Amino acid sequence: xxxxxxxxxxxxxxxxxxxxxxxxxxxxxxxxxxxxxxxxxxxxxxxxxxxxxxxxxxxxxxxxxxxxxxxxxxxxxxxxxxxxxxxxxxxxxxxxxxxxxxxxxxxxxxxxxxxxxxxxxxxxxxxxxxxxxxxxxxxxxxxxxxxxxxxxxxxxxxxxxxxxxxxxxxxxxxxxxxxxxxxxxxxxxxxxxxxxxxxxxxxxxxxxxxxxxxxxxxxxxxxxxxxxxxxxxxxxxxxxxxxxxxxxxxxxxxxxxxxxxxxxxxxxxxxxxxxxxxxxxxxxxxxxxxxxxxxxxxxxxxxxxxxxxxxxxxxxxxxxxxxxxxxxxxxxxxxxxx
Amino acid sequence: xxxxxxxxxxxxxxxxxxxxxxxxxxxxxxxxxxxxxxxxxxxxxxxxxxxxxxxxxxxxxxxxxxxxxxxxxxxxxxxxxxxxxxxxxxxxxxxxxxxxxxxxxxxxxxxxxxxxxxxxxxxxxxxxxxxxxxxxxxxxxxxxxxxxxxxxxxxxxxxxxxxxxxxxxxxxxxxxxxxxxxxxxxxxxxxxxxxxxxxxxxxxxxxxxxxxxxxxxxxxxxxxxxxxxxxxxxxxxxxxxxxxxxxxxxxxxxxxxxxxxxxxxxxxxxxxxxxxxxxxxxxxxxxxxxxxxxxxxxxxxxxxxxxxxxxxxxxxxxxxxxxxxxxxxxxxxxxxxx
DNA sequence: GCCTGGCACTCTGTCCGTCCGAGTGCCAGC
DNA sequence: GCTGGCACTCGGACGGACAGAGTGCCAGGC
Numbered sequence: 001x002x003x004x005x006x007x008x009x010x011x012x013x014x015x016x017x018x019x020x021x022x023x024x025x026x027x028x029x030x031x032x033x034x035x036x037x038x039x040x041x042x043x044x045x046x047x048x049x050x051x052x053x054x055x056x057x058x059x060x061x062x063x064x065x066x067x068x069x070x071x072x073x074x075x076x077x078x079x080x081x082x083x084x085x086x087x088x089x090x091x092x093x094x095x096x097x098x099x100x101x102x103x104x105x106x107x108x109x110x111x112x113x114x115x116x117x118x119x120x121x122x123x124x125x126x127x128x129x130x131x132x133x134x135x136x137x138x139x140x141x142x143x144x145x146x147x148x149x150x151x152x153x154x155x156x157x158x159x160x161x162x163x164x165x166x167x168x169x170x171x172x173x174x175x176x177x178x179x180x181x182x183x184x185x186x187x188x189x190x191x192x193x194x195x196x197x198x199x200x201x202x203x204x205x206x207x208x209x210x211x212x213x214x215x216x217x218x219x220x221x222x223x224x225x226x227x228x229x230x231x232x233x234x235x236x237x238x239x240x241x242x243x244x245x246x247x248x249x250x251x252x253x254x255x256x257x258x259x260x261x262x263x264x265x266x267x268x269x270x271x272x273x274x275x276x277x278x279x280x281x282x283x284x285x286x287x288x289x290x291x292x293x294x295x296x297x298x299x300x301x302x303x304x305x306x307x308x309x310x311x312x313x314x315x316x317x318x319x320x321x322x323x324x325x326x327x328x329x330x331x332x333x334x335x336x337x338x
Numbered sequence: 339x340x341x342x343x344x345x346x347x348x349x350x351x352x353x354x355x356x357x358x359x360x361x362x363x364x365x366x367x368x369x370x371x372x373x374x375x376x377x378x379x380x381x382x383x384x385x386x387x388x389x390x391x392x393x394x395x396x397x398x399x400x401x402x403x404x405x406x407x408x409x410x411x412x413x414x415x416x417x418x419x420x421x422x423x424x425x426x427x428x429x430x431x432x433x434x435x436x437x438x439x440x441x442x443x444x445x446x447x448x449x450x451x452x453x454x455x456x457x458x459x460x461x462x463x464x465x466x467x468x469x470x471x472x473x474x475x476x477x478x479x480x481x482x483x484x485x486x487x488x489x490x491x492x493x494x495x496x497x498x499x500x501x502x503x504x505x506x507x508x509x510x511x512x513x514x515x516x517x518x519x520x521x522x523x524x525x526x527x528x529x530x531x532x533x534x535x536x537x538x539x540x541x542x543x544x545x546x547x548x549x550x551x552x553x554x555x556x557x558x559x560x561x562x563x564x565x566x567x568x569x570x571x572x573x574x575x576x577x578x579x580x581x582x583x584x585x586x587x588x589x590x591x592x593x594x595x596x597x598x599x600x601x602x603x604x605x606x607x608x609x610x611x612x613x614x615x616x617x618x619x620x621x622x623x624x625x626x627x628x629x630x631x632x633x634x635x636x637x638x639x640x641x642x643x644x645x646x647x648x649x650x651x652x653x654x655x656x657x658x659x660x661x662x663x664x665x666x667x668x669x670x671x672x673x674x675x676x
Numbered sequence: 677g678c679c680t681g682g683c684a685c686t687c688t689g690t691c692c693g694t695c696c697g698a699g700t701g702c703c704a705g706c
Numbered sequence: 707g708c709t710g711g712c713a714c715t716c717g718g719a720c721g722g723a724c725a726g727a728g729t730g731c732c733a734g735g736c
Contacts, residue, residue, distance in 0.1 A: 025728050038680055043729070061687045061728050101498075135477055137487070149475065149487055149495070157487065157497045235573060236591035253574035363699050376709055381700070399699050399716045 008035060009045045010054055011078040014066050018314055023063030068279035068313060071291070075276050075317050082318035084326045088116075092326060096334050102126070102156055106231050109307065109331050114234025116323040119311035120256065122294075124230045124266055126154040126304040126335065133184045133192065138177045138214065143167040146210075148217055152189075154304065154335060162217050165209040172207050176214065189222050228263060228305070232256055241312055251286030252310070261286075266306040269294040274321055279313045289313060293320050297328035299335035307331070346373060347383045348392055349416040352404050356652055361401030406617035406651060409629070413614050413655050420656035422664045426454075430664060434672050440464070440494055444569050447645060447669050452572025454661040457649035458594065460632075462568045462604055464492040464642040464673065471522045471530065476515045476552065481505040484548075486555055490527075492642065492673060500555050503547040510545050514552065527560050566601060566643070570594055579650055589624030590648070599624075604644040607632040612659055617651045627651060631658050635666035637673035645669070 012033040016024040026039040026046060035042065046064055049055045054070035057063075066074065084092070095112050099105040106123050113121035137149040144164040151157050179202065183195045196218070200211045235256065238249050255261050261284050268283070269275035274295040280288050291313045296303025307328055309320060350371040354362040364377040364384060373380065384402055387393045392408035395401075404412065422430070433450055437443040444461050451459035475487040482502040489495050517540065521533045534556070538549045573594065576587050593599050599622050606621070607613035612633040618626050629651045634641025645666055647658060 023728090027728075039728095040680055040682090040730095041678085044679090047730080057729090059687065061685080063728065135479060135485070137475055137477055139473055139475055139489075141473065147473070147489065151477070151485065151497070157495055159489070159495045233595055236588055236595060239588040239591065250574055250577040253577065257571055257574065361699090365699075377699095378701095378709055378711090379707085382708090385701080395700090397716070399714085401699070 003045075005035065005037070006045045006049060007073075007078060008033075009042055010049055010066070010070060011074060013046075013049075013055060013064055014070065014074045014078070017065050018316055021314065023058055023065050025063035028063070066314075068281065071278045071313055071317070072281075075278070079318045081274075081325060082322040084322055089326065089330075092116075092330050096330050099334065102154060105331065105334055107233075109327060110231050110233035113307065113309055113323065113327050114237060116327065117309045117311065117320045118234075118240065119237050119309040119315065119320065120232060120234045120252075121307070121309050122230055122232050122256075122262055122266065123307040124228055124263070124305040126152070126156060126298075127228050131156075131304055132186055132188050135185060136177070136180050136218070138173055138180075140168070140170060140173050146173065146214065148214060148221070150218070150221055154299065158221055160217050160221055162214055164213060166206060168207060168210045172203070172210075176203070176211060192222060193219055230259060230262060230266075232262070234309075237311075248289055252290060255284055255286040256310070265292055266294050266308060269296075269306060269308070274325060275308075276317065276321070291315055291317075293317070293324050295324055295328045297332045297335075299332055304335075343373070343375070344383045344387060345411075345416060346371075347380055348387055348404070348408060349412060351384075351387075351393060351402055352408065352412045352416070355403050356654055359652065361396055361403050363401035366401070404652075406619065409616045409651055409655070410619075413616070417656045419612075419663060420660040422660055427664065427668075430454075430668050434668050437672065440492055443669065443672055445571075447665060448569050448571035451645065451647055451661065451665050452575060454665065455647045455649065455658045456572075456578065457575050457647040457653065457658065458570060458572045458590075459645070459647050460568055460570050460594075460600055460604065461645040462566055462601070462643040464490070464494065464636075465566050469494075469642055470524055470526050473523060474515070474518050474556070476511050476518075478506070478508060478511050484511065484552065486552060486559070488556070488559055492637070496559055498555050498559055500552055502551060504544060506545060506548045510541070510548075514541070514549060530560060531557055568597060568600060568604075570600070572647075575649075586627055590628060593622055593624040594648070603630055604632050604646060607634075607644060607646070612663060613646075614655065614659070629653055629655075631655075631662050633662055633666045635670045635673075637670055642673075 009029065012029050012035070013024050016029065016032060026042040029035065029042055030037070030039050046055065049070070050057070050064065053067060054073060055064040056067050058065060092112060096105065096108055099108050102125070106125055110121045110123045113123070132153045133150070134153050135151040137151070139147040139149065141147055141161075144167050146162045146164060146168065148160045148162055149157060150159070176199075179199060180196065183199070184192050187195060196215050199215060200208045203211050235253065238252060241248050241252075265277075265282065265284065265287070269277070269292075274293065277292045277294075279291060282288060282290065282292060287310070289312065290310050292308055292310050293315075294306050294308025296306050298304040308324060311320065347367065350367050350373070351362050354367065354370060364380040367373065367380055368375070368377050384393065387408070388395070388402065391405060392411060393402040394405050396403060430450060434443065434446055437446050440463070444463055447461045448459045451461065469490045469492050471488070472491050473489040475489070477485040477487065479485055479499075482505050484500045484502060484506065486498045486500055487495060488497070514537075517537060518534065521537070522530050525533060534553050537553060538546045541549050573591070576590060579586055579590075603615075603620065603622065603625070607615070607630075612631065615630045615632075617629060620626060620628065620630060625648070627650065628648050630646055630648050632644050632646025634644050636642040646662060649658065
């Protein structure tokens with residue numbers, strides 16, 4: 001186990017390195033932090049920390065920089081979450097309050113997060129699987145062509161075109177619409193399959209094929225839309241990434257374009273509480289020099305989607321975590337109100 | 339007026355510079371192109387071209403690089419559009435054919451363009467103003483709450499929540515829905531205001547307020563959605579931008595996040611035919627070192643939106659223009675089929 | 677036993693002078 | 707009007723010297 005002072009030294013190293021972006025040496029450390037010991041002592045501590053793998057030297061006779069493991073310890077044990085100040089909170093709320101619809105909420109959230117953290121922000125659209133049905137609408141566009149429109153409690157709308165196996169009258173359509181809604185309106189998406197299972201039985205034989213087609217399209221929509229959408233922003237902040245530009249930034253930009261990768265990234269994060277993935281803890285190779293801070297958000301107590309930021313491992317963790325948490329909380333409130 | 343040979347020299351300079359990314363000198367030029375004259379002669383020509391402002395020297399005793407004006411001349415007079423090869427065309431078509439809905443078409447187009455041109459691709463969603471109404475749906479969510487859903491012929495769906503001034507019965511709603519659709523279905527969006535103008539007159543006095551509210555929301559939707567959406571991709575290609583990274587790339591990334599800027603950029607481009615904006619021809623300062631190649635695309639003969647790429651002024655114009663044109667053409671076909 | 681000051685060592689980044697090559701502009705001659 | 711030749715300029719690469727920062731280790735003190 002590391003002594004209390006060694007932990008303090010690690011904390012000081014992380015803080016200084018995050019601030020200056022340069023390897024930090026023993027002398028500078030004692031000057032900037034009241035450790036109450038001499039540089040020589042700190043050197044011994046640093047040697048120990050290096051042995052344990054928490055810090056490393058870029059090259060002999062340079063200062064130390066934290067390793068992923070060092071950041072991990074820092075985040076877990078040494079740093080809290082820095083709460084937002086009151087003015088910041090007000091600014092967040094004001095900014096989000098202006099949103100007019102779901103797209104706008106998400107867009108504003110991305111902007112806000114990127115601005116607050118000065119990093120790349122990622123916001124997942126509220127997921128279908130966890131939300132509830134507000135309404136299902138069926139529109140007859142042609143005798144054997146129906147459009148299915150699905151409206152969720154978060155204001156999201158999905159539509160699908162359906163080619164029916166047989167012509168389907170307006171009356172039958174209205175009937176189906178009514179029955180469908182009476183069963184699923186207000187219910188969770190995950191419950192829908194069970195709830196509509198026996199619906200075709202109530203219809204005339206010649207209509208059953210169409211009803212079944214409509215239902216299976218509805219169920220498909222639920223599944224397909226689990227490939228959820230997301231929005232990213234603040235990519236310009238990548239330019240503050242580091243010195244050795246093109247090589248660092250390129251894989252990150254590539255990863256950000258792969259929604260699949262990002263969704264997996266957010267998905268891996270725990271459902272409740274904040275998750276911080278540091279450097280190599282990220283499964284995706286291109287993000288090995290980045291950290292991802294993410295958290296679920298939702299309108300009720302439950303998370304319906306996630307949001308977070310992607311930044312260099314050398315980031316201000318307490319501040320970033322504070323901003324992410326605060327934004328998630330306010331977005332949740334906004335969603336609950338609408 | 340420049341002599342034929344001087345134009346050839348300019349063309350050679352542009353081609354070489356685009357290929358090597360390095361200032362090109364007189365000797366190298368005569369070696370790589372059959373100009374039939376000696377380096378000394380070429381030097382004279384280059385001096386003349388520099389006087390006219392078509393090329394410039396980064397510093398004394400270096401080779402020349404084209405100026406924006408030089409690229410302009412190159413694009414206008416010296417270079418054609420390089421057509422895609424047959425296999426390329428097939429690949430484009432195959433790739434786009436797999437799309438399942440409008441979002442997917444746009445997403446695939448962005449990907450494709452970015453890949454073909456190795457630059458940043460921008461694709462505008464088909465515009466509402468130029469498309470036609472497929473269907474307008476009204477859903478009663480609560481006694482005095484209605485959801486308006488607008489479906490376009492390009493498959494796009496927009497929804498708005500409406501708080502009615504007075505409760506509005508199901509029967510009135512169905513009535514309004516029917517009348518509204520009979521008037522606007524299949525019509526162009528620009529014609530809608532005129533077509534619905536006198537609609538409230540057919541309703542009971544107590545319903546007229548609500549009808550008017552619904553109509554004004556519909557019209558608002560048309561206008562608001564003129565702030566059209568777009569999708570970008572291939573930002574990772576920015577890493578191939580140049581040597582002096584952070585400074586060049588940052589403003590570009592910032593511009594790309596400002597949809598307003600991009601939309602204006604595309605909007606400024608001419609309605610028909612391909613537009614190439616080179617360097618300082620772009621009004622937005624951050625894009626002064628980039629060129630934008632854009633073209634309209636649409637399902638019929640008419641353009642419903644635009645797409646294009648953003649890249650360094652030092653780009654392969656003929657190839658880029660060929661790719662942009664080809665993609666626009668095939669996207670148009672896809673939209674026409676669906 | 678732990679902390680401290682001192683010392684020798686190592687490595688990087690920088691500065692400076694030199695050198696080389698590429699490219700230019702100009703001029704006289706064909 | 708083209709060409710070869712020539713002197714000139716300038717940037718980039720190379721290499722040595724130097725300063726600064728940081729380290730590891732050791733002997734001594736609390």
